[in-house]
Amino acid sequence: MAISRSEVEHVAKLARLKFSQEEIEEFTVQLSKIIDYVNKLNELDTENVEPTAHIVPIHNVFREDEVKPSMDRDKILMNAPYKENGCFKVPKIIE
Known part of the structure; x- marks a missing residue:
């Protein structure tokens, strides 16, 4: 299945891309080759191949969640230029 020049131009328009005539010709040839290769893979x-998401087995490598003590709030806020009710106070940026 070959990709037509008009299809390349249509996709370029949808993506708001501008190509020269030479680039459109080049992309038409390249995309046609890609589609041909995918069709060959089809x-x-x-039939007897199990669907896989990865070619190697993957297992959860994350550590268990553990509650650990954090830094003291007053110590954290000590160098904050502005603070309010035990929190950092930052300028409003959305009205």
């Missing part, structure tokens, strides 16, 4: 017999 010819493979995958």
